[in-house]
Amino acid sequence: MMKSVKKHDRKRDERFAFAVIKALSLTTALVLLLIIGYITWNAIPALNWQFVAGTPGDPLNTGIWPMAVNTLLLVVLTLAIALPLGILAAVYLKEYVREGPFVSVVRSATENLAGMPSIIFGLFGLVFFGKMLGLGWSLANGTLTASIIILPTIMRTTEEALKSVPQSYREGSLALGATRWQTVKKVVLVSAFPGIMSGLMLAIGRVVGETAALMFTLGSSDRVATSLMDSGRTLAMHLYMLAHEGLSVEGAFATAFVLVVVVLAVNVTAEMLANRALGRGGRQIGR
Amino acid sequence: MAGETGSRSMVRAEGLNLYYDKLHALKDVDMEVPKNSVLSLIGPSGCGKSTFLRTINRMNDLIPGVRVQGKVEVDGSDIYDPSCDVIDLRRKVGMVFQKPNPFPMSVYDNVAYGPRVHGIKDRAELDSIVEKSLKDAALWDEIKDRLKKPALGISGGQQQRLCIARTLAVEPDVILMDEPTSALDPISTGKIEELIDELKKRYTIIIVTHNMQQAGRISDRTAFFLLGQVIEEGPTYDIFHRPADKRTEDYITGRFG
Structure with missing residues:
Protein backbone atom coordinates (compact mmCIF):
# COMPACT_ATOMS: atom_id res chain seq x y z
CA MET A 1 0.00 0.00 0.00
CA MET A 2 2.64 2.40 1.17
CA LYS A 3 4.67 1.60 -1.89
CA SER A 4 1.98 2.42 -4.42
CA VAL A 5 1.23 5.76 -2.75
CA LYS A 6 4.89 6.66 -2.94
CA LYS A 7 5.09 5.68 -6.56
CA HIS A 8 2.14 7.91 -7.34
CA ASP A 9 3.83 10.80 -5.60
CA ARG A 10 7.04 10.27 -7.45
CA LYS A 11 5.30 10.38 -10.78
CA ARG A 12 3.42 13.51 -9.86
CA ASP A 13 6.63 15.14 -8.68
CA GLU A 14 8.28 14.19 -11.92
CA ARG A 15 5.52 15.77 -13.99
CA PHE A 16 5.55 18.86 -11.82
CA ALA A 17 9.35 19.26 -11.97
CA PHE A 18 9.30 18.75 -15.71
CA ALA A 19 6.58 21.38 -16.16
CA VAL A 20 8.48 23.90 -14.04
CA ILE A 21 11.75 23.33 -15.88
CA LYS A 22 10.02 23.62 -19.21
CA ALA A 23 8.27 26.84 -18.18
CA LEU A 24 11.54 28.34 -16.96
CA SER A 25 13.42 27.54 -20.12
CA LEU A 26 10.57 28.94 -22.18
CA THR A 27 10.79 32.12 -20.11
CA THR A 28 14.40 32.60 -21.16
CA ALA A 29 13.48 32.39 -24.80
CA LEU A 30 10.46 34.63 -24.24
CA VAL A 31 12.56 37.34 -22.58
CA LEU A 32 14.85 37.44 -25.61
CA LEU A 33 11.90 37.52 -28.01
CA LEU A 34 10.20 40.20 -25.95
CA ILE A 35 13.24 42.45 -25.98
CA ILE A 36 13.88 42.00 -29.68
CA GLY A 37 10.20 42.51 -30.43
CA TYR A 38 9.96 45.60 -28.27
CA ILE A 39 13.06 47.14 -29.79
CA THR A 40 11.90 46.38 -33.30
CA TRP A 41 8.45 47.82 -32.64
CA ASN A 42 9.86 51.05 -31.29
CA ALA A 43 12.55 51.26 -33.92
CA ILE A 44 10.23 51.01 -36.91
CA PRO A 45 9.22 54.71 -36.99
CA ALA A 46 12.83 55.84 -37.27
CA LEU A 47 14.17 52.98 -39.36
CA ASN A 48 14.83 53.78 -42.98
CA TRP A 49 17.73 53.73 -45.37
CA GLN A 50 18.63 57.31 -44.60
CA PHE A 51 18.95 56.43 -40.93
CA VAL A 52 21.34 53.56 -41.57
CA ALA A 53 23.38 55.16 -44.33
CA GLY A 54 23.14 58.81 -43.31
CA THR A 55 25.29 60.90 -41.04
CA PRO A 56 24.27 63.02 -38.03
CA GLY A 57 25.02 66.12 -40.07
CA ASP A 58 21.91 65.45 -42.11
CA PRO A 59 18.89 67.68 -41.50
CA LEU A 60 17.14 65.07 -39.39
CA ASN A 61 20.28 64.58 -37.34
CA THR A 62 19.77 60.85 -37.01
CA GLY A 63 22.06 58.92 -39.36
CA ILE A 64 24.24 56.25 -37.79
CA TRP A 65 26.55 55.32 -40.65
CA PRO A 66 29.74 56.73 -39.06
CA MET A 67 29.00 54.89 -35.81
CA ALA A 68 28.45 51.64 -37.66
CA VAL A 69 31.77 52.03 -39.49
CA ASN A 70 33.60 53.00 -36.29
CA THR A 71 32.17 49.97 -34.51
CA LEU A 72 33.39 47.71 -37.28
CA LEU A 73 36.83 49.36 -37.30
CA LEU A 74 37.17 49.02 -33.56
CA VAL A 75 36.12 45.35 -33.59
CA VAL A 76 38.48 44.41 -36.43
CA LEU A 77 41.48 46.28 -35.01
CA THR A 78 40.89 45.00 -31.49
CA LEU A 79 40.65 41.42 -32.68
CA ALA A 80 43.79 41.87 -34.77
CA ILE A 81 45.65 42.60 -31.54
CA ALA A 82 43.88 40.52 -28.92
CA VAL A 103 51.35 29.08 -14.75
CA SER A 104 49.15 29.59 -11.68
CA VAL A 105 50.31 33.19 -11.29
CA VAL A 106 49.55 33.95 -14.94
CA ARG A 107 46.25 32.12 -14.74
CA SER A 108 45.00 33.90 -11.63
CA ALA A 109 46.12 37.22 -13.12
CA THR A 110 44.04 36.42 -16.18
CA GLU A 111 41.05 35.52 -14.07
CA ASN A 112 41.26 38.73 -12.09
CA LEU A 113 41.66 40.70 -15.28
CA ALA A 114 38.54 39.03 -16.67
CA GLY A 115 36.51 39.95 -13.60
CA MET A 116 37.57 43.60 -13.53
CA PRO A 117 34.85 46.16 -14.37
CA SER A 118 35.62 47.64 -17.76
CA ILE A 119 35.45 51.22 -16.47
CA ILE A 120 38.74 50.53 -14.67
CA PHE A 121 40.36 49.75 -17.99
CA GLY A 122 38.77 52.89 -19.36
CA LEU A 123 40.39 54.95 -16.66
CA PHE A 124 43.72 53.23 -17.25
CA GLY A 125 43.43 53.84 -21.00
CA LEU A 126 42.54 57.49 -20.43
CA VAL A 127 45.58 58.13 -18.26
CA PHE A 128 48.16 55.70 -19.61
CA PHE A 129 47.48 55.49 -23.34
CA GLY A 130 45.76 58.88 -23.55
CA LYS A 131 47.93 61.14 -21.41
CA MET A 132 51.24 59.34 -20.92
CA LEU A 133 51.57 57.92 -24.42
CA GLY A 134 49.79 60.88 -25.91
CA LEU A 135 47.17 58.95 -27.83
CA GLY A 136 44.38 61.14 -26.50
CA TRP A 137 40.88 60.20 -27.56
CA SER A 138 41.57 58.08 -30.57
CA LEU A 139 40.90 54.87 -32.40
CA ALA A 140 44.38 53.73 -31.35
CA ASN A 141 43.60 54.29 -27.67
CA GLY A 142 40.15 52.69 -27.95
CA THR A 143 41.62 49.68 -29.73
CA LEU A 144 44.37 49.13 -27.14
CA THR A 145 41.94 49.51 -24.26
CA ALA A 146 39.35 47.22 -25.81
CA SER A 147 42.12 44.68 -26.51
CA ILE A 148 42.98 44.56 -22.82
CA ILE A 149 39.31 44.16 -21.97
CA ILE A 150 38.83 41.11 -24.19
CA LEU A 151 42.28 39.54 -23.83
CA PRO A 152 41.42 37.50 -20.72
CA THR A 153 38.17 36.29 -22.29
CA ILE A 154 40.02 35.03 -25.35
CA MET A 155 42.76 33.45 -23.26
CA ARG A 156 40.37 31.66 -20.94
CA THR A 157 38.08 30.32 -23.65
CA THR A 158 41.02 29.24 -25.78
CA GLU A 159 42.56 27.45 -22.83
CA GLU A 160 39.28 25.65 -22.16
CA LYS A 185 49.28 24.13 -35.55
CA LYS A 186 48.02 21.13 -37.48
CA VAL A 187 46.04 19.13 -34.94
CA VAL A 188 45.38 20.88 -31.65
CA LEU A 189 44.22 24.30 -32.86
CA VAL A 190 42.09 22.74 -35.59
CA SER A 191 40.27 20.62 -33.02
CA ALA A 192 39.94 23.53 -30.63
CA PHE A 193 38.58 25.84 -33.33
CA PRO A 194 34.86 25.67 -32.35
CA GLY A 195 35.67 26.52 -28.74
CA ILE A 196 37.93 29.36 -29.80
CA MET A 197 35.11 30.62 -32.02
CA SER A 198 32.67 30.82 -29.13
CA GLY A 199 35.23 32.79 -27.15
CA LEU A 200 35.63 35.07 -30.12
CA MET A 201 31.88 35.67 -30.21
CA LEU A 202 31.87 36.61 -26.53
CA ALA A 203 34.78 38.95 -27.13
CA ILE A 204 33.10 40.65 -30.07
CA GLY A 205 29.97 41.03 -27.96
CA ARG A 206 31.98 42.80 -25.28
CA VAL A 207 33.59 45.23 -27.72
CA VAL A 208 30.33 46.00 -29.47
CA GLY A 209 28.52 46.52 -26.16
CA GLU A 210 31.23 48.55 -24.41
CA THR A 211 30.41 52.19 -23.67
CA ALA A 212 31.97 53.68 -20.57
CA ALA A 213 35.56 52.58 -21.17
CA LEU A 214 35.37 53.78 -24.76
CA MET A 215 34.12 57.23 -23.85
CA PHE A 216 37.35 57.68 -21.91
CA THR A 217 39.54 56.41 -24.71
CA LEU A 218 37.88 56.45 -28.11
CA GLY A 219 36.06 59.70 -27.49
CA SER A 220 32.72 60.45 -29.05
CA SER A 221 33.20 62.14 -32.40
CA ASP A 222 30.29 61.36 -34.70
CA ARG A 223 32.42 61.18 -37.82
CA VAL A 224 34.05 58.16 -39.41
CA ALA A 225 37.55 57.69 -38.00
CA THR A 226 39.87 57.89 -40.99
CA SER A 227 43.10 57.44 -39.09
CA LEU A 228 44.25 55.72 -35.92
CA MET A 229 44.56 59.09 -34.23
CA ASP A 230 40.95 60.09 -35.01
CA SER A 231 38.35 60.01 -32.31
CA GLY A 232 35.16 58.07 -32.99
CA ARG A 233 31.89 56.83 -31.58
CA THR A 234 30.51 53.32 -31.68
CA LEU A 235 26.87 52.30 -32.04
CA ALA A 236 26.55 51.44 -28.35
CA MET A 237 27.95 54.82 -27.31
CA HIS A 238 25.67 56.56 -29.79
CA LEU A 239 22.71 54.71 -28.36
CA TYR A 240 23.70 55.76 -24.87
CA MET A 241 24.11 59.38 -25.87
CA LEU A 242 20.85 59.53 -27.79
CA ALA A 243 18.91 58.08 -24.90
CA HIS A 244 20.78 59.80 -22.13
CA GLU A 245 20.69 63.24 -23.63
CA GLY A 246 17.07 62.76 -24.69
CA LEU A 247 17.97 63.59 -28.26
CA SER A 248 15.84 60.96 -29.91
CA VAL A 249 14.19 57.98 -28.31
CA GLU A 250 13.21 56.50 -31.69
CA GLY A 251 16.77 57.05 -32.84
CA ALA A 252 18.03 55.18 -29.78
CA PHE A 253 15.69 52.28 -30.49
CA ALA A 254 16.60 52.20 -34.14
CA THR A 255 20.29 52.17 -33.19
CA ALA A 256 19.59 49.36 -30.74
CA PHE A 257 17.89 47.46 -33.53
CA VAL A 258 20.91 47.78 -35.80
CA LEU A 259 23.17 46.75 -32.93
CA VAL A 260 21.12 43.62 -32.29
CA VAL A 261 21.17 42.74 -35.98
CA VAL A 262 24.95 43.18 -36.08
CA VAL A 263 25.47 40.95 -33.02
CA LEU A 264 23.14 38.27 -34.42
CA ALA A 265 24.94 38.38 -37.76
CA VAL A 266 28.30 37.94 -36.03
CA ASN A 267 27.01 34.99 -34.02
CA VAL A 268 25.50 33.26 -37.02
CA THR A 269 28.68 33.72 -39.05
CA ALA A 270 30.86 32.37 -36.26
CA GLU A 271 28.54 29.41 -35.84
CA MET A 272 28.71 28.65 -39.56
CA LEU A 273 32.49 28.88 -39.62
CA ALA A 274 32.72 26.54 -36.64
CA ASN A 275 30.36 24.05 -38.26
CA ARG A 276 32.33 24.08 -41.45
CA ALA A 277 35.53 23.35 -39.54
CA LEU A 278 33.73 20.50 -37.79
CA GLY A 279 32.43 19.18 -41.07
CA ARG A 280 35.99 18.72 -42.22
CA GLY A 281 36.86 16.87 -39.04
CA GLY A 282 33.77 14.73 -39.31
CA ARG A 283 32.65 14.80 -35.69
CA GLN A 284 31.62 17.19 -32.96
CA ILE A 285 34.71 18.01 -31.02
CA GLY A 286 35.06 19.94 -27.85
CA ARG A 287 31.51 21.09 -27.55
CA MET B 1 74.44 1.01 -40.62
CA ALA B 2 71.12 -0.74 -40.18
CA GLY B 3 70.64 -4.36 -41.06
CA GLU B 4 74.23 -5.43 -41.60
CA THR B 5 73.47 -8.72 -39.96
CA GLY B 6 70.00 -10.20 -39.81
CA SER B 7 70.12 -11.19 -36.19
CA ARG B 8 71.48 -8.11 -34.47
CA SER B 9 69.35 -6.35 -31.88
CA MET B 10 67.15 -3.54 -33.08
CA VAL B 11 66.22 -2.46 -29.58
CA ARG B 12 68.35 -3.08 -26.53
CA ALA B 13 67.77 -2.03 -22.94
CA GLU B 14 70.41 -2.39 -20.27
CA GLY B 15 69.96 -1.74 -16.55
CA LEU B 16 66.95 0.42 -17.29
CA ASN B 17 65.30 2.06 -14.30
CA LEU B 18 62.41 4.48 -14.47
CA TYR B 19 60.79 6.53 -11.74
CA TYR B 20 57.52 8.46 -11.72
CA ASP B 21 58.51 10.89 -8.97
CA LYS B 22 59.10 8.41 -6.15
CA LEU B 23 57.42 5.40 -7.72
CA HIS B 24 60.00 2.98 -9.05
CA ALA B 25 58.16 1.79 -12.17
CA LEU B 26 60.89 -0.13 -14.02
CA LYS B 27 63.59 -2.02 -12.17
CA ASP B 28 66.82 -3.04 -13.84
CA VAL B 29 65.21 -4.04 -17.10
CA ASP B 30 67.45 -5.76 -19.63
CA MET B 31 66.01 -6.59 -23.03
CA GLU B 32 67.17 -7.50 -26.50
CA VAL B 33 64.80 -7.36 -29.44
CA PRO B 34 66.16 -8.91 -32.64
CA LYS B 35 65.54 -7.14 -35.90
CA ASN B 36 62.40 -8.19 -37.80
CA SER B 37 60.86 -10.06 -34.90
CA VAL B 38 57.77 -9.60 -32.77
CA LEU B 39 58.16 -9.28 -29.02
CA SER B 40 55.10 -9.48 -26.78
CA LEU B 41 55.09 -7.78 -23.40
CA ILE B 42 52.69 -9.44 -20.99
CA GLY B 43 51.88 -8.99 -17.33
CA PRO B 44 49.17 -7.67 -15.02
CA SER B 45 48.02 -4.06 -15.19
CA GLY B 46 50.49 -1.63 -13.71
CA CYS B 47 53.44 -4.00 -14.11
CA GLY B 48 55.43 -1.56 -16.24
CA LYS B 49 55.04 -3.07 -19.68
CA SER B 50 53.43 0.04 -21.22
CA THR B 51 55.94 2.21 -19.40
CA PHE B 52 58.76 0.16 -20.91
CA LEU B 53 57.18 0.46 -24.36
CA ARG B 54 57.03 4.23 -23.96
CA THR B 55 60.68 4.53 -23.03
CA ILE B 56 61.58 3.25 -26.51
CA ASN B 57 60.18 6.31 -28.32
CA ARG B 58 60.59 8.56 -25.28
CA MET B 59 56.86 9.22 -25.01
CA ASN B 60 57.40 9.18 -21.24
CA ASP B 61 59.17 12.51 -21.67
CA LEU B 62 55.68 14.03 -21.83
CA ILE B 63 54.86 12.98 -18.27
CA PRO B 64 56.04 15.38 -15.55
CA GLY B 65 58.37 13.91 -12.95
CA VAL B 66 59.72 11.00 -14.99
CA ARG B 67 63.34 10.00 -14.42
CA VAL B 68 65.17 7.44 -16.52
CA GLN B 69 68.44 5.72 -15.66
CA GLY B 70 70.32 3.12 -17.64
CA LYS B 71 70.58 2.61 -21.32
CA VAL B 72 68.17 2.13 -24.20
CA GLU B 73 69.57 1.64 -27.67
CA VAL B 74 67.67 1.72 -30.92
CA ASP B 75 69.62 0.50 -33.93
CA GLY B 76 72.83 0.85 -32.01
CA SER B 77 72.49 4.40 -30.74
CA ASP B 78 71.73 5.46 -27.20
CA ILE B 79 68.39 7.25 -27.28
CA TYR B 80 68.78 8.86 -23.84
CA ASP B 81 72.09 10.40 -24.82
CA PRO B 82 71.78 14.21 -24.83
CA SER B 83 72.79 14.25 -28.50
CA CYS B 84 69.78 12.12 -29.48
CA ASP B 85 67.14 14.03 -31.43
CA VAL B 86 63.71 12.96 -30.17
CA ILE B 87 62.05 13.98 -33.44
CA ASP B 88 64.34 11.67 -35.44
CA LEU B 89 63.90 8.93 -32.89
CA ARG B 90 60.11 9.02 -33.16
CA ARG B 91 60.35 8.90 -36.87
CA LYS B 92 62.34 5.69 -36.57
CA VAL B 93 60.18 4.26 -33.79
CA GLY B 94 56.50 4.45 -34.64
CA MET B 95 53.69 3.87 -32.19
CA VAL B 96 50.16 2.51 -32.39
CA PHE B 97 47.98 3.28 -29.38
CA GLN B 98 45.41 1.35 -27.42
CA LYS B 99 42.46 3.34 -28.67
CA PRO B 100 42.49 4.21 -32.36
CA ASN B 101 43.41 7.91 -32.48
CA PRO B 102 43.04 9.15 -36.04
CA PHE B 103 43.20 12.92 -36.32
CA PRO B 104 39.99 14.83 -37.06
CA MET B 105 40.84 15.15 -40.75
CA SER B 106 40.43 13.06 -43.89
CA VAL B 107 41.74 9.53 -44.31
CA TYR B 108 44.27 10.83 -46.83
CA ASP B 109 45.47 13.67 -44.60
CA ASN B 110 45.90 11.27 -41.70
CA VAL B 111 48.30 9.08 -43.65
CA ALA B 112 50.04 12.06 -45.26
CA TYR B 113 50.45 13.77 -41.88
CA GLY B 114 53.79 12.17 -40.99
CA PRO B 115 55.45 12.66 -44.39
CA ARG B 116 54.18 16.25 -44.43
CA VAL B 117 55.59 17.15 -41.03
CA HIS B 118 58.89 15.74 -42.24
CA GLY B 119 58.82 18.10 -45.18
CA ILE B 120 57.40 16.18 -48.13
CA LYS B 121 55.18 18.51 -50.16
CA ASP B 122 55.10 16.98 -53.61
CA ARG B 123 51.55 15.84 -54.33
CA ALA B 124 52.48 12.83 -56.47
CA GLU B 125 54.97 11.62 -53.90
CA LEU B 126 52.39 11.98 -51.11
CA ASP B 127 49.82 10.15 -53.23
CA SER B 128 52.12 7.21 -53.68
CA ILE B 129 53.12 7.12 -49.99
CA VAL B 130 49.46 7.17 -48.95
CA GLU B 131 48.55 4.38 -51.35
CA LYS B 132 51.50 2.23 -50.38
CA SER B 133 50.95 2.73 -46.65
CA LEU B 134 47.25 1.92 -46.87
CA LYS B 135 48.04 -1.18 -48.93
CA ASP B 136 50.65 -2.29 -46.40
CA ALA B 137 48.10 -1.79 -43.63
CA ALA B 138 45.60 -3.96 -45.57
CA LEU B 139 43.15 -1.09 -45.74
CA TRP B 140 43.49 0.20 -49.31
CA ASP B 141 40.81 -1.97 -50.92
CA GLU B 142 38.22 -1.01 -48.31
CA ILE B 143 39.01 2.66 -48.24
CA LYS B 144 40.38 3.75 -51.63
CA ASP B 145 37.09 5.39 -52.64
CA ARG B 146 36.81 7.26 -49.34
CA LEU B 147 40.20 8.92 -49.05
CA LYS B 148 38.63 12.37 -48.74
CA LYS B 149 36.13 11.27 -46.10
CA PRO B 150 36.64 12.13 -42.42
CA ALA B 151 38.74 9.48 -40.70
CA LEU B 152 36.47 9.59 -37.67
CA GLY B 153 33.62 8.26 -39.80
CA ILE B 154 35.15 4.85 -40.55
CA SER B 155 34.79 1.82 -38.27
CA GLY B 156 36.96 1.29 -35.19
CA GLY B 157 38.86 -1.58 -36.78
CA GLN B 158 39.50 0.46 -39.91
CA GLN B 159 40.59 3.40 -37.77
CA GLN B 160 43.20 1.26 -36.05
CA ARG B 161 44.56 0.01 -39.39
CA LEU B 162 44.55 3.64 -40.54
CA CYS B 163 46.69 4.47 -37.51
CA ILE B 164 49.04 1.66 -38.50
CA ALA B 165 49.15 3.03 -42.06
CA ARG B 166 49.88 6.48 -40.65
CA THR B 167 52.81 5.01 -38.73
CA LEU B 168 54.10 3.09 -41.77
CA ALA B 169 54.02 6.26 -43.86
CA VAL B 170 57.09 7.65 -42.09
CA GLU B 171 58.99 4.38 -42.71
CA PRO B 172 59.99 3.50 -39.17
CA ASP B 173 62.33 0.64 -38.24
CA VAL B 174 60.45 -0.26 -35.08
CA ILE B 175 56.71 -0.24 -34.40
CA LEU B 176 55.47 -0.10 -30.82
CA MET B 177 51.93 -1.26 -30.22
CA ASP B 178 50.18 -0.60 -26.93
CA GLU B 179 47.30 -3.10 -26.74
CA PRO B 180 46.29 -2.25 -30.29
CA THR B 181 43.31 -4.61 -30.40
CA SER B 182 41.86 -4.19 -26.92
CA ALA B 183 39.18 -1.78 -28.19
CA LEU B 184 38.32 -3.89 -31.26
CA ASP B 185 35.94 -6.72 -32.12
CA PRO B 186 37.29 -10.24 -32.84
CA ILE B 187 37.16 -9.87 -36.63
CA SER B 188 39.08 -6.59 -36.62
CA THR B 189 41.49 -8.12 -34.11
CA GLY B 190 42.08 -11.04 -36.49
CA LYS B 191 42.87 -8.64 -39.32
CA ILE B 192 45.36 -6.71 -37.24
CA GLU B 193 47.04 -9.94 -36.11
CA GLU B 194 47.42 -11.08 -39.73
CA LEU B 195 48.82 -7.68 -40.52
CA ILE B 196 51.41 -7.92 -37.74
CA ASP B 197 52.51 -11.25 -39.16
CA GLU B 198 53.02 -9.60 -42.53
CA LEU B 199 54.71 -6.49 -41.12
CA LYS B 200 57.35 -8.32 -39.13
CA LYS B 201 59.09 -9.21 -42.38
CA ARG B 202 60.15 -5.59 -42.64
CA TYR B 203 59.73 -4.12 -39.19
CA THR B 204 60.66 -4.90 -35.61
CA ILE B 205 57.49 -4.98 -33.56
CA ILE B 206 57.02 -4.72 -29.81
CA ILE B 207 53.47 -5.23 -28.63
CA VAL B 208 51.84 -4.93 -25.23
CA THR B 209 48.92 -7.30 -24.87
CA HIS B 210 46.61 -8.55 -22.16
CA ASN B 211 45.50 -11.38 -24.36
CA MET B 212 47.61 -14.52 -23.78
CA GLN B 213 46.33 -16.23 -26.91
CA GLN B 214 47.27 -13.18 -28.92
CA ALA B 215 50.78 -13.19 -27.54
CA GLY B 216 50.98 -16.88 -28.38
CA ARG B 217 49.72 -16.40 -31.92
CA ILE B 218 51.72 -13.43 -33.09
CA SER B 219 55.00 -13.15 -31.26
CA ASP B 220 58.40 -14.75 -31.64
CA ARG B 221 59.48 -13.82 -28.16
CA THR B 222 57.58 -12.90 -25.01
CA ALA B 223 58.59 -11.00 -21.91
CA PHE B 224 56.68 -11.31 -18.66
CA PHE B 225 56.65 -8.21 -16.45
CA LEU B 226 55.70 -8.09 -12.80
CA LEU B 227 55.94 -5.06 -10.49
CA GLY B 228 58.36 -3.30 -12.80
CA GLN B 229 60.70 -6.24 -13.29
CA VAL B 230 61.16 -8.60 -16.18
CA ILE B 231 60.56 -11.96 -14.58
CA GLU B 232 61.21 -13.97 -17.68
CA GLU B 233 61.94 -13.39 -21.33
CA GLY B 234 62.40 -15.91 -24.09
CA PRO B 235 60.94 -17.59 -27.15
CA THR B 236 57.15 -17.39 -26.94
CA TYR B 237 56.74 -21.15 -27.15
CA ASP B 238 59.01 -21.69 -24.16
CA ILE B 239 57.35 -19.01 -22.05
CA PHE B 240 53.97 -20.58 -22.60
CA HIS B 241 54.93 -24.26 -22.46
CA ARG B 242 57.79 -24.49 -20.05
CA PRO B 243 58.08 -21.26 -18.07
CA ALA B 244 61.13 -21.24 -15.86
CA ASP B 245 59.57 -19.12 -13.15
CA LYS B 246 56.61 -20.14 -11.03
CA ARG B 247 55.14 -16.60 -11.23
CA THR B 248 55.15 -16.74 -15.04
CA GLU B 249 53.33 -20.03 -14.96
CA ASP B 250 50.77 -18.72 -12.47
CA TYR B 251 50.11 -15.69 -14.64
CA ILE B 252 49.75 -17.41 -17.99
CA THR B 253 47.56 -20.12 -16.58
CA GLY B 254 45.32 -17.41 -15.18
CA ARG B 255 45.95 -17.88 -11.49
CA PHE B 256 46.40 -14.15 -11.02
CA GLY B 257 46.38 -10.99 -13.04
Missing part, protein backbone atom coordinates in the same frame (compact mmCIF):
# COMPACT_ATOMS: atom_id res chain seq x y z
CA LEU A 83 43.18 37.36 -30.92
CA PRO A 84 46.76 36.34 -31.77
CA LEU A 85 47.98 37.47 -28.37
CA GLY A 86 45.28 35.64 -26.43
CA ILE A 87 45.45 32.44 -28.47
CA LEU A 88 49.24 32.22 -28.37
CA ALA A 89 49.31 32.98 -24.64
CA ALA A 90 46.80 30.18 -24.05
CA VAL A 91 48.79 27.82 -26.29
CA TYR A 92 51.90 28.64 -24.31
CA LEU A 93 50.21 28.00 -20.98
CA LYS A 94 48.49 24.80 -22.04
CA GLU A 95 50.88 23.23 -24.52
CA TYR A 96 54.36 24.40 -23.65
CA VAL A 97 54.79 24.89 -19.92
CA ARG A 98 54.01 22.44 -17.19
CA GLU A 99 51.65 23.30 -14.36
CA GLY A 100 53.61 25.16 -11.73
CA PRO A 101 53.87 28.45 -9.86
CA PHE A 102 54.44 30.45 -13.04
CA ALA A 161 39.05 24.72 -25.83
CA LEU A 162 42.62 23.37 -25.77
CA LYS A 163 41.81 21.32 -22.68
CA SER A 164 38.95 19.66 -24.54
CA VAL A 165 41.29 18.41 -27.29
CA PRO A 166 41.92 14.71 -26.57
CA GLN A 167 45.46 14.01 -25.36
CA SER A 168 45.53 11.10 -27.83
CA TYR A 169 45.71 13.58 -30.73
CA ARG A 170 48.82 15.15 -29.29
CA GLU A 171 50.41 11.78 -28.60
CA GLY A 172 49.56 10.53 -32.06
CA SER A 173 51.16 13.53 -33.67
CA LEU A 174 54.29 13.56 -31.49
CA ALA A 175 54.72 9.81 -31.98
CA LEU A 176 55.01 10.46 -35.72
CA GLY A 177 57.95 12.74 -35.09
CA ALA A 178 56.06 16.02 -35.32
CA THR A 179 57.37 18.91 -33.25
CA ARG A 180 55.22 20.51 -30.58
CA TRP A 181 54.56 23.52 -32.77
CA GLN A 182 53.53 21.34 -35.72
CA THR A 183 51.23 19.42 -33.38
CA VAL A 184 49.68 22.64 -32.09
